[in-house]
Amino acid sequence: xxxxxxxxxxxxxxxxxxxxxxxxxxxxxxxxxxxxxxxxxxxxxxxxxxxxxxxxxxxxxxxxxxxxxxxxxxxxxxxxxxxxxxxxxxxxxxxxxxxxxxxxxxxxxxxxxxxxxxxxxxxxxxxxxxxxxxxxxxxxxxxxxxxxxxxxxxxxxxxxxxxxxxxxxxxxxxxxxxxxxxxxxxxxxx
Amino acid sequence: xxxxxxxxxxxxxxxxxxxxxxxxxxxxxxxxxxxxxxxxxxxxxxxxxxxxxxxxxxxxxxxxxxxxxxxxxxxxxxxxxxxxxxxxxxxxxxxxxxxxxxxxxxxxxxxxxxxxxxxxxxxxxxxxxxxxxxxxxxxxxxxxxxxxxxxxxxxxxxxxxxxxxxxxxxxxxxxxxxx
Numbered sequence: 001x002x003x004x005x006x007x008x009x010x011x012x013x014x015x016x017x018x019x020x021x022x023x024x025x026x027x028x029x030x031x032x033x034x035x036x037x038x039x040x041x042x043x044x045x046x047x048x049x050x051x052x053x054x055x056x057x058x059x060x061x062x063x064x065x066x067x068x069x070x071x072x073x074x075x076x077x078x079x080x081x082x083x084x085x086x087x088x089x090x091x092x093x094x095x096x097x098x099x100x101x102x103x104x105x106x107x108x109x110x111x112x113x114x115x116x117x118x119x120x121x122x123x124x125x126x127x128x129x130x131x132x133x134x135x136x137x138x139x140x141x142x143x144x145x146x147x148x149x150x151x152x153x154x155x156x157x158x159x160x161x162x163x164x165x166x167x168x169x170x171x172x173x174x175x176x177x178x179x180x181x182x183x184x185x186x187x188x189x190x
Numbered sequence: 191x192x193x194x195x196x197x198x199x200x201x202x203x204x205x206x207x208x209x210x211x212x213x214x215x216x217x218x219x220x221x222x223x224x225x226x227x228x229x230x231x232x233x234x235x236x237x238x239x240x241x242x243x244x245x246x247x248x249x250x251x252x253x254x255x256x257x258x259x260x261x262x263x264x265x266x267x268x269x270x271x272x273x274x275x276x277x278x279x280x281x282x283x284x285x286x287x288x289x290x291x292x293x294x295x296x297x298x299x300x301x302x303x304x305x306x307x308x309x310x311x312x313x314x315x316x317x318x319x320x321x322x323x324x325x326x327x328x329x330x331x332x333x334x335x336x337x338x339x340x341x342x343x344x345x346x347x348x349x350x351x352x353x354x355x356x357x358x359x360x361x362x363x364x365x366x367x368x369x
Contacts (some may be wrong), residue, residue: 012360020253026262033270037279041274045282047309048301062215066208073204076249080196118215173249184234188218 021167025174028141032178035137039130039185052127054190055120060111061187064104065179071100072176074170082156082165090165091157094149097172101146108139131186138182141175203248210237210244284314303333 013018043049078093112132122132145168152164196355217233246252252259284291298314316329330346333339340346 011217012256012258014258018248021257022259022262026266029263029266030269034273037270037274038277041278041281044278047303051305051307056214062211065211069204069207069211072245072249076200077197080200118234134228135193171300173245176249177242180238184214187342188214188230188234190218 007117015163016169017163018170021170025045025170028174028178032134032137033129035134036181039134042126042130043185043189049125049127050190052120052125055115055118056131056187056190057111058187060107060179061183064107065183067100067104067107068176068179071097071104072173074100075172079166079169082162085159085162087156087159087162090162091153094153094156094165094168096098097152098146101142101149104142105146108135134182135186138175138178141178145172145175157172200248203244207241207244210241213237214241299332300336302329303336303339 002107010016010019014022074093074096078090078097081087081089081093115128120128122129149168149172152168155161156165214233214237217237218230221227221230221233234299252263279286280291298310302311302314302316311329314332316332331340331343334343334346335341
């Protein structure tokens with residue numbers, strides 16, 4: 001099979017694929033960083049938002065944090081398995097990571113359903129607008145990561161493109177990292 | 191490093207992250223119970239930075255990554271800080287050396303009247319000191335027409351309104367003002 005030249009050269013000393021993932025993450029830092037910075041300044045400027053933030057469920061947020069941290073563990077273990085050339089183990093661990101993402105999304109869906117049914121919608125006020133925008137954008141990244149992981153795990157099971165296991169792992173850890181900041185901002189600060 | 195040792199290293203990192211998660215959840219409860227706000231800040235936000243550092247270093251392997259990646263990340267983080275510092279004063283402050291923000295006052299005043307929120311009253315430029323009856327009467331004027339407040343501005347200056355409205359920032363203040 002003819003490989004694209006971008007996958008075979010490395011001008012920076014970093015494999016091009018990995019460099020591309022870091023480039024993607026750098027752009028994501030601006031997206032999420034801008035959103036969180038905007039939230040932070042509005043939150044500090046509107047002390048009354050604390051009464052709205054009091055309605056978020058800290059325990060659900062904490063559980064979802066645990067789920068993402070655990071899925072990050074399986075992602076890094078998948079990377080280690082890929083480094084050793086064990087594609088089957090890497091694929092299985094990636095599927096476990098995907099399962100973690102699925103639990104996260106299901107719990108999030110339940111949480112949103114409860115909040116929306118109690119009138120806490122995206123148009124209710126500024127806090128809920130930021131809450132749904134930030135958590136929703138993050139959830140979209142979780143879903144995208146799950147789809148990519150399933151695709152990569154299918155190839156990895158056949159021993160193909162094992163370097164991609166590391167790439168999706170870096171992305172998944174970044175998604176975890178964003179949640180690490182969303183959790184105190186949306187659930188703990190009341 | 192053997193296969194087992196490598197994996198157990200990552201499990202250990204995960205264990206540390208879980209412990210930090212517990213601290214970040216319990217800490218704010220302790221901060222609230224003791225009234226020491228710094229505990230909440232450190233355990234909620236300080237630990238978030240520690241967790242992020244651990245994930246970036248150990249799971250993303252940023253510590254062994256090429257310098258160009260660090261350059262990427264430092265550059266974009268600088269832009270985020272620039273964005274925040276350039277726009278935050280306009281959002282967070284009501285007035286500056288040569289400007290006054292008026293567009294947000296109505297929402298703050300509404301929150302002040304409806305939720306009886308003293309912090310909003312101050313942000314909206316209304317005085318809530320319990321000892322200054324004249325200024326609390328002004329606050330009553332700002333809230334005229336809202337539930338539990340008089341429909342007529344003059345009524346705020348009637349007997350007892352300024353004094354009643356000035357009796358603290360607790361619940362029932364609006365009702366007092368309407369009597």
